[in-house]
Amino acid sequence: MLHQEEKQPSHGVSVRQCAVCAATHPFTLHLLPYRGLPRHLCTACVLDTHPGSFCPICFDVFLHKPPPPHLRFLCLKCPSISHLSCVPDVASSSPGYVCPRCSNPNFTFFYVTPNHANNTIETNPHLSKQLVAAATIASESIHNAAVMARFNADIRVKEAMSAKAEAAQVLCRLKNQLDNQDHLLGSKFSPIVVSDTSDDDSGENRIHEAK
Template identity: 65%
Template structure:
């Protein structure tokens, strides 16, 4: 029996394909925000799309604490930030510095080669650092998304409370207008009846006089 559409796992969710590079990889996929939407990205694509969050040489993460200006180097082609002590051959005032990905067209983050015998992946310390960086970036991304969602929800709740209060006030004013209009109609009707009664009473003596004359 074939599975329904809902039961069939997509390639990205099942851990077989990255949303960005679409390359089938026997590696971990990370769930994070990418271009405003949640996507599953491979480790290489997470690192490649967040080059300003880590040093591309030692892979230290600095999401909220980038290196101080006098101990860092900025790539002239991308937002990548490198420790000055990771590239000692480059002067700190150099404006021509290129990070490893920009200086080498064949550079690839998290370059792994599965064992052809058992298709196993060997994670050495260098690759492990890259994996930790990608996982940290993904975790921070999802955390920020949750915080923003809660913030937006609080705003919507406050707006709903204000809208309810305004609607209640409008309804109260409308009811007051209806009450005033009803009282006015009642008063006008009462005055008309009084005038009619007075008119009838003023005509009664004349009728008696006429009858008497006849």
Template identity: 65%
Template sequence: MSQSVEEQSSGSVSGRRCAICFATRPFILHLLFYRGLQQHLCTSCVLDSHPGSFCPTCFDVFLHNSPPPHLLALCKKCPSISHLSCVPDVAFASNDYLCPPCSNPNFTFFCVTPNRANNAIEINLHLAKQLVAAATIATESIHNAAAMARYNAEIRVKEALVAKAEAAEVLKRFNNLLNNHGHRFGNDAGGSKIHEEEGCSSRFPNADDDTFVD
């Protein structure tokens, strides 16, 4: 019997853990390719492992609409990219800008704290932006992997068709070679047979022949 959506979702979360921080029961797990392998990562680890893919302040994702370089600020410690408008003027002017994770050793993306009253998890706008950013990065990762797999499959198909055509051409040449050799061998065998019959008649005449001279 098939499980409900809630049961499937709960089972996938409780049955797996984040491949980076090893959290056994994260709020949500994202499926994406990490270090060449298909992995499940929590929201915090997705964001932490993809610096430069989003602004760590407003959480806009830089995938296909990255702002111009003159509107961006680069962290001096990591590949993180921030909107210039999201960076304090003093920090950027001094060329010592540090992104939030690098400026605060205790910084954590998607820090969710259950409500003390009912132990429920509340997602505010700030956390929702982080969740959407991580989901967007994970979705792009899966799409890129699927596109690459499709591209590699098309290449393999083309290679197989070329190999098939080459094999057919080799087989055709081989059959032609066999036919040519078979025709030549047949002619040689016939000539030898005639020669042997003529030689036998001239060298060994019939004993009953009256024209035989002793």
């Protein structure tokens, strides 16, 4: 038996809701990347937005290892992948396979009937498998996002170190150019020295250029 998440008061406090279906009182919210941002999605929307990550009949999660081609059925209308052993004989004998979600316009994952008297829902193996599948997908999505974030961070660090080294080289070249320019200016304008030659026979001061 699961207790429904209590709805937070609306006066000055944001209500947690599913980022897809906008439900303000889902029984479970999973945090995972959605459209490039970390979002809270209900169990049904996690499964609905990841159709190729699990079998829609037994709810086994594939992660990075989907069933081989000879042991699976691909839905004609969506990326959903179903185990060959999970598909009924009638569906497998038809010319094109359509998954449960696409074959029924009223289909929804994690369909529950809440008990409003005590704010709970009755669980069963079918719902439990869906809940575990959604939690596994959310966990894997967070892990993949963390790996990608670390990868991008390493790239940014390398770019920053390269830019720092390049800036240091530019400053060194600029300093050398300034030193050379000061040296050239100093040699072009030599200082003038006035010497007192009062003891000279001519009795005149002489101006000598310093050499």
